[in-house]
Amino acid sequence: MERPSIAIHWFRRDLRLRDNHGLYRALADHGNVLPLFIFDTTILDKLEDRRDRRVDFIHRAVQTMKTELERRGASMLVAHGNPLRIWQELLERFDVRAVTFNHDHEPYAIGRDKAVSELLRARSIPIHSYKDISIFERDEVVKDDGDPYTVFTPYSRKWKAHFKPDMLDPFPSEKLADRYWPTPSLPCPSLADLGFEDTDLVTPSTTVQDDLLRSYHLTRDLPAVEGTSRMSTHLRFGTVSVRGLMRKAMATSSKYADELIWREFYMQVLWHCPHAAVRAIKPAYDSIAWRNNEDEFGAWCEGRTGYPLVDAGMRELLATGLMHNRVRMVVASFLTKHLLIDWRWGEAWFAAKLLDFELSSNNGGWQWASGSGCDAAPYFRIFNPHLQLQRFDPQLKYVKRWVPEHGSANYVQQVVVHEVARERALEAYKLALKGDVGRTERQPNLFS
Secondary structure, three states: OOOOEEEEEEEOOOOOOOOOHHHHHHHHHOOOEEEEEEEEHHHHOOOOOOOOHHHHHHHHHHHHHHHHHHHOOOOOEEEEEOHHHHHHHHHHHOEEEEEEEEOOOOHHHHHHHHHHHHHHHHOOOOEEEEOOOOOOOOOOOOOOOOOOOOOHHHHHHHHHHHOOHHHHOOOOHHHOHHHEOOOOOOOOOOHHHHOOOOOOOOOOOOOOOHHHHHOHHHHOOOOOOOOOOOOHHHHHHOOOOHHHHHHHHHHHOHHHHHHHHHHHHHHHHHHHOHHHHOOOOOHHHHHOOOOOOHHHHHHHHHOOOOOHHHHHHHHHHHHHOOOOHHHHHHHHHHHHHHOOOOHHHHHHHHHHHOOOOOHHHHHHHHHHHHOOOOOOOOOOOOOOHHHHHHHHOOOOHHHHHHOOOOOOOOOOOOOOOHHHHHHHHHHHHHHHHHHHHOOOOOOOOOOO
């Protein structure tokens, strides 16, 4: 039997049919496109929670795209297994004329894409990959000497100097609906087929209101207020276009645009420093003598530290898979500085629980909190959870939502005393960093 002659667009972190760079190029340049998504067992088999909200989110997004394609007389091939093995099977089943996909910069993805690309090249199949999950990537924003930036502010200045408005022009993949391979509906594995269960996932809206962004600089740090975009999950899985979101940000909120640039800063840090996934970016910080008390770590994970803002954040994470960004900084500082627990423990907990988990941002945030990452602030930046609560949740609206027993006899005792824990952290850091602290140890600590 003659094999169908097709092009394939491989969806990964770009789960949308609109303004999709790689999909647009497949449709415009090749046509007869079969969309493909692979539920990768290399990733899924490592997930311990069979009710993982991220798998549910992805499954829903894929089903949404598949349904829309079928209304157009096309479909999507949804596979489950090892990507390399699945590609080998596809090459036996189809005459593949070209393959497109969008870049993914995380270490596992780089290795996966290399293996698949080698397989395709061995069959003389053209492969085209495109930038889609960010405005700038990899080596596009570097110092004049070619070195990567390790501090955000100069990176941001260079980003803005290089930026041109046409970089936000959409790729109108949705206008090429007649370029898909016409095929009847293809089967899609259920969550049960994947070995997972339905969850309590509440999918965030894919739109953010202009009024919210106009007041973003005033409300972004207040966890009791709906003052953030809630776009992080959509950006992580590509269910919205970063180009469209940046267009909206530049028209309404320079502060929100800066937050999107922060995301790209952490992406380029991980690209240039892949060792950051497992080690401190500042090597001296690998010498810190972490206490790593498992009971205290368990109390932190479950929101039982006796510090209400910390506990509220950790309970929000368990209940929803999300946590307000200001609170993320507070809980991360608390774990690394107050409890002297290795930032990698906290990073791994977030990686397992966050719906919007993105390796570069998660790693960058945790290394920022511990002081070991790309940041100009000194090691003695230690958030005072009491002051953070007074400043950002003074009426306790956020705390009362997640820690209703706060203020009663049923609320747990504090696992540590702030003043004692702060001094202990300063001593541990000084001992580890030794000569590196001389120029900064007499400076005031504005976070105490």
